[in-house]
Amino acid sequence: MLLDDYNPLSGRMLTILDQDANLNEILMPQLDSAVVEKAFRTMVLSRVADDKAVILQRQGRMGTYPPNKGQEAASLGPAMTMGDRDWFVWGFRELAGLLWRGLPLEQYYLGWMGNEYGNHYDPDLRITPTSIPVASQYTYAVGLAYASRYQKENTVIFAFTGDGGTSEGDFHESLNAAGVFNLPIVFIVQNNQWAISLPRSEQTASDTIAQKAIAYGIRGIQVDGNDILAMYAASEEAAEVARNGGGPTLIEAYTYRLGNHTTSDDARRYRVEEEAKEWEARDPLNRMLKYVRSREILSEKKIESVWEWAKTLVEEAAHKAETTPPPSLDDVFRHTYESMTSNLKEQFDDMKKREESQ
């Protein structure tokens, strides 16, 4: 089992497709070429959509936005192993995984443009809303997992945070409780080496983030987070363990944030550009592209068409999001409680009257 062979004490990181696209055939997960193609498309779509979001922000058409560039495999791999009724508990940098899960891109854009309808997901998607308070989502992931078991749903909860998130109390409280209750959760930490300006080395004195699992009595594994096959294989195993009553796993996805923390940040102020250059050679999308080529999963012509396909989808989604009407007065009041309290109703009526008289 990978989770045994690559346990945090082994000092090894799981890689299946290395940065030069050399493949470890023994560990390679069994994937149909249709699935590989879809994963490749999703990664391209994520990259194109992400770049577009940054451009839209510069043009004043998008709010503050956290780029995902370079981290696509880390959320996509786990998403690919999820069952229909499993839960996707995200933070704010998991675009590729969300797209695989079926989140409409225009809705994703709408959220970052500053409209709560961006979070108005179809409940059947089983995606929880964006969680901005770092690592706080881990606490409700525990509750979702508890309910899953109580309701005999046999679902697994996939919960994401970042390397910075591991310093929060909620990270500790959640892994501890998930261990105590032996809950079906796969905790994925996207260790992208930075938490805004704080490097990973100053976030924790632990050698790896995966090793924190040991203290909680749960499984842990460090995975090359830019390797879609390794992320898939580790998540698949962790999910299966969880589904069979084996409890939670902590997956450290060792990756890199190629872009700024958000569009309001300038990474040149705190990190050397050579570092990002080095990591560009390990780009998960390039790596996947090499794999798709070497396995002849898609023809060159087809590969080119994937970018065109993605651009078209992205333009459409951006247009849809931009032409969505802004929230009404009713929208911003109506969802505070199931029905407005008398005091709220009074304030609403007052504003409504003003609005109508203007």
Add this chain to the structure above:
Amino acid sequence: MMMNMVTALNSALAIEMENDDSIAILGEDVGAVGGVFRVTEGLQERFGTDRVIDTPLSESLIAGMATGMAMAGMRPIAEMQFMGFSYPALNIIISHIARMRNRSRGSYTVPLVIRMPYGAGIKALEHHSESTESIYAQIPGLKVVIPSSPREAKGLLISSIRDPDPVIFLEPARNYRLFSEEVEEDAFTISLGESKMVQEGDDITIVGWGAMMPIIQEATHSVEEIGISCEVIDLRTISPMDSEAVIKSVIKTGRVIIVQEAPMTCGVASELIARISNKAFLSLEAPPERVTAPDITVPLPKGEKYYYINMEKIRDSIEKVISF
């Protein structure tokens, strides 16, 4: 059946759990020992460890776990051992519980109850005497309920459990075993957001909630002897706040005192007086008064007399407002 507040709460929990198996209780020491005040006594034995969950010592986790359970369709009832230890959970309560419905425009809701004992007067250690209800009352999306008697506690708790929105349920620790009264054995509800007219009167309106109610009644009985007729209102829910009933009463009496256990500044009394001033300005015959704790940290028991409201403070205030 005669019940004190602890047995009344216990009865509410048992009835609701019997009727709805999506309800689960979680918190510190709520299982085998039945909570430090024994409110959940016997429930784990009766409903199992799956539904009465002893959690690790982790308040943020308790609140967050309850959030996830509620999002998945359960009806969790979380217990904070004391209000003074609820602050590690404030982030989850404010950042997720209160706003999940709005954030998702209704895709996800968090129908849960967080029970916590609050208040001074129990000769406790530091942090065991807090009444910081106004922190919770200012958060849109939360309801804040504070019962004052065993019967109120049972009816309000059942309503809170059945409510579609998150409810912070504050139990006056001082009143837990202060007195017993006749309480229906079966389920019954008391609407959230509706105050209770405790006593009708003509000269002055006295408003309070929770642990202050018995003290208010002592004071009003004592001024009756000197011919002052008090109208007494138990707010019962501080969010939403039934200011309409209070305003109606003030329009009748022209005088009002709000009694609040918590420190003065930015409290529930401040909000209530703002609403009274706005809606009953021309009916006022004296400035509205507040009887509150001073703006100091709750003293340890030896110094509690400087903090805690007694009936004399209320009586003096009544005489002052009447003779204005």
